[in-house]
Amino acid sequence: MATEMDHQIVKDLKAAGIDYITSVPCKQLAGVIEVLDETPEIMHMPSNKEDEGMGLCAGAFMGGMKPAIVMQNTALGVVVNTLATLIQFYQIPLPMLISYRGEVGEPVACQVEMALHTKAILNQLHIPTYHFHKPEDAAELPGILEYAQMASKPVAILCDASFWRASA
Amino acid sequence: MIRNDVFQTLKPIISEHLVVCNIGAPSQELHAMDDQPSNFYMLGTMGLASSIGLGLAAAQDKPVVAIDGDGSVLTNLGTLATIGSNPHGNFTLLIIDNGSYGSTGDQPTYAGMKTDLAAVAKACGTENVQTVSAEDTAAAVQAAIASDEMTIIVSKCESGNVKVPVIKTNPIVIRERFMEEVRR
Numbered sequence A: 001m002a003t004e005m006d007h008q009i010v011k012d013l014k015a016a017g018i019d020y021i022t023s024v025p026c027k028q029l030a031g032v033i034e035v036l037d038e039t040p041e042i043m044h045m046p047s048n049k050e051d052e053g054m055g056l057c058a059g060a061f062m063g064g065m066k067p068a069i070v071m072q073n074t075a076l077g078v079v080v081n082t083l084a085t086l087i088q089f090y091q092i093p094l095p096m097l098i099s100y101r102g103e104v105g106e107p108v109a110c111q112v113e114m115a116l117h118t119k120a121i122l123n124q125l126h127i128p129t130y131h132f133h134k135p136e137d138a139a140e141l142p143g144i145l146e147y148a149q150m151a152s153k154p155v156a157i158l159c160d161a162s163f164w165r166a167s168a
Numbered sequence B: 001m002i003r004n005d006v007f008q009t010l011k012p013i014i015s016e017h018l019v020v021c022n023i024g025a026p027s028q029e030l031h032a033m034d035d036q037p038s039n040f041y042m043l044g045t046m047g048l049a050s051s052i053g054l055g056l057a058a059a060q061d062k063p064v065v066a067i068d069g070d071g072s073v074l075t076n077l078g079t080l081a082t083i084g085s086n087p088h089g090n091f092t093l094l095i096i097d098n099g100s101y102g103s104t105g106d107q108p109t110y111a112g113m114k115t116d117l118a119a120v121a122k123a124c125g126t127e128n129v130q131t132v133s134a135e136d137t138a139a140a141v142q143a144a145i146a147s148d149e150m151t152i153i154v155s156k157c158e159s160g161n162v163k164v165p166v167i168k169t170n171p172i173v174i175r176e177r178f179m180e181e182v183r184r
């Protein structure tokens, strides 16, 4: 069941003009994805892997749309090359709404392993990174979405277990 | 016929259209033969030409031709499922199937062995999938552009590359002029 926060996130995406979203699911993102599928103003085209998704987003952007990607932080292990050689090299604005698995509140030990690398990978790639830990942090989302367009860069919005739990 | 021979026959057919071209030798050969603002060259990401092409076709109405390679489709095989389940009539995917990783020295791919990419594409949901000879490729692409059904064409050609320079155009220039063509 989608929460009020899931609805608010999609509302902010819509208000920022985001009209194309690709996603690979995560438990923490299920509500957002559910709302996306009920939002006719946003074309939701799921991808099989996040680098593929970034290709779709690059095409949608060149076709005049405003894309975003919804993905799990573990996918950062998949997309480094694509972020560097496609999204950054061609300067494509790309908000990445990322579930931050492996933080406090995580039930699955293996998720901790990529959590440890998450911010390091983003820092290494010089990607502006925002961490939503408390529900009130989400008030920054509209500004972050605008910032991504202004800078023509990928930006990461990490949403951890505490954020989702407190938003439920 | 090798890839570059197929490109020569394609020139009059794709020159005016939006083309997203595969990394390496394919983009370099297209660029050397007929550099157009309506060409988007992949300079560094293997496997995503078909995904970019689909995203572009979904976002606007002009015909889009993505020229991909067998090796690049194999590295992003999930793309065929996404394409199959999101048909866009203005989209044509041309897979230059030379059975090898051409750019890196013609090492064999599985498409040159047991794997039938056209059968995979069909199984992934695209209805109009054609396997054509190198000689018949241009006619097939012309018909696919004219039709409003999404088409995947697997063009069987020989391995081999011609010696052409690398693309030195700034990536932002490539993208900006391409987007201008999209808006035109």
Ligand SMILES: Cc1ncc(C[n+]2csc(CCOP(=O)(O)OP(=O)(O)O)c2C)c(N)n1
Pocket (backbone or CB within 6 Å): A081, B003, B022, B023, B024, B025, B026, B044, B045, B046, B068, B069, B070, B071, B072, B073, B096, B098, B100, B101, B102, B103, B104, B109
């Ligand atoms: C991740 C990654 N691995 C390997 C390469 C090296 N590489 C560049 S082009 C290419 C071959 C692509 O083969 P194909 O798509 O069949 O095109 P062809 O040149 O045969 O037309 C390879 C392996 C790369 N660019 N990126």
Ligand SMILES: [Mg+2]
Pocket (backbone or CB within 6 Å): B069, B070, B071, B096, B097, B098, B099, B100, B101, B102
């Ligand atoms: Mg090949």
